[in-house]
Amino acid sequence: MKILVDENMPYVEPLFGDLGEIIPVNGRTLTAEQVRDADVLLVRSVTQVNAELLSTNQQLKFVGSATIGTDHVDLAYLTERQIPFSNAPGCNATAVGEFAFIAMLELAERFDSPLNGKVVGIVGAGNTGSATAKCLEAYGVKVLLNDPIKVAEGDPRSFVSLDTIMAQADIISLHVPITRTGEHKTLHLFDESRLTSLKPNTWLLNCCRGDVIDNQALIKVKQQRDDLKLVLDVWEGEPHPMPELVPLAEFATPHIAGYSLEGKARGTFMLYQALCQQLQIPATKNLTALLPAFNIKGVELAVIPNEKALLQLARFVYDLRDDDRVFRNSFLNANGFDTMRKNHQHRREFSALALAYHGQLEVDWLSNLGFSGVGQ
Template sequence: MLIVADENIPLLEAFFGDIGEIRRVSGRTMSPEDVRDADVLLVRSVTRVNCALLEGSNVRFVGTTTIGTDHIDLDWLAARGIRFSAAPGCNANSVVEYVLAVLSLYAERCVLSDWSRLTVGIVGVGNVGAELADKLLRLGFSVKLCDPPRAESEPEATDTFVSLDEALACDVVSLHTPLTRDSAHSTFHMIGEHELAALTSEQLLINAGRGEVIDGAALCERLDQAGAPLVALDVWEQEPRINPELVDKVWLATPHIAGYSLEGKVHGTEMIYQALSRFLGLPTRKQAGQFLPEPALSKVSFTSAADEHAAIRIALRACYDPRQDDARLRKAMRVPADERGNAFDRLRRDYPVRRECSSLKVQLKGTSKSLQDSFRAIGFKLKI
């Protein structure tokens, strides 16, 4: 059995080596010739899987180690009897921790001693949005949820969801919708000129969902106007050839890596391994945990003298500080125009190991129950 896989999927040999022969190829430039004699195709979000790629191939199973499926022609696969599996929720916690890190930086910029004073509007309440809401509520934030498809299909939850305009009135707006174009609640350019005009300089807009949810041209124009909001973008229109002018104008710019924690990546591989094993009728004997290495930083300690909010900020940034990725992306955009796409892809391909908060043990000596609860809510391991 031949398994053709994106070369950037982690632990391919560990999970799939005893199932078949593995051929690694570039996900961005994957061609019909690469997959013609494959039985199994494993991709990430950078590969368009459709008739143009697979017509005439031997592929019987397609797996994407990502949560999104807008790069997959699901109808075409179904019509050809090709089994498909995605990894919904695999990196949800990684994206949530990215947003928490951005919120921490924003609270510091606003000179807020208590970050939970910020109101947060979450647009898109799927795996990521729901987990973000749960953690923020446990941390004491006021949260408003906007998800029109869910509001429509869950009439019993009318008090749960608010309109987009209400979500856009919060101090922070965080976007976590899939990209849809031909549906009753299309998200393509959902945040356009009208929505951007309503945002003020007292607000932060975060997009760690899909780049095309925001109208990039309208955003560029809005950021040149008075009273523009701060913007943190992890996803962009026309990746990997993103607009360097927009990179210059946003407050925080990262190269589509919010979900790039090691745990998130490995969990995505594990989920597709399980799906392929079920398809082939094989036992699933491997789990992500057995392949995770010891983290570079394993423990931090706080005493009773620690300020609660400072302690949380320190621990969060010990795991991840978005400013490092921001600096790398801004530097990458300084190369000649025809090299920027490759530079963007290299940042993702060569991304340094980033561990989630669960990899860090936090030792607390004589600290308050409130601080203990906050660390637990974020996902740190505690030693009291």
């Protein structure tokens, strides 16, 4: 069995090596000729899986995408061809939620403006938006959720309008899929008009899709409003962000908010499980066995961490400043954006760091944040 796989997908060999011949490919430049004799195709969001890509293949048994979203996959075409498909919903939700939370802590420290006490509006309450809300609520921050689709589905959580978030939120974090048409279109959801109407000193984070913000309009508005603070992990025109926009962001990264080792492993592992089910064979591999040991055995708490100490703990796990610095120095290089994504192998989640304490410290909120081993 020939398994064609995006070269940037981790843990493929230990999971799929026993199932067939693994052929790594560049997912962004993948051609129909390369796919012609593949039995299994494993992709990420940079690959458009459609009739054009699969036109010469008559033997494909399975398509998997190690992503939450499916906007890069022509699901109707796969159904028509009776090609089984699976993705990995929620695989990197924790990573994205922690990335957004850490970015907010970094902004709070940089501008001496504590996160605790602010109101955060989350636009899009699916997997990643919910994970962001989980971190914030564990820390005691007030969260406003906006998601008209979840409302229509009968989600029992409390939701507000986008106008309410615009009026009340000190921080807005975007977590919607890209939808280009229809009632709930998210393409340029934040256009020039909406960007201009952001309340003073708003922090705006985008960890979903670059096209959700009109990047050209964002440049124009930001140049006129230094009070707005930006955290941008996604960009219009990826892998070629507008060079004028990058310097205007407080933190800038190349679409890696979900790139924790745990999230990557989880995404690939979910596809392994789905393929095993499709082939009707037992899934014998173990997710936790894939992950390397964390470089810090544990941290003992003497007192309840304040916000500065919490940021220090977060930086043990992931220092956003490092990726921001590398990105600014490399994004204009040839393939700089994709090279950084490909080589991104150091990010961990809060669960990698074990915390310990003695006595009666009230630190359950650290466990709720995701840190492991919280206790005596």
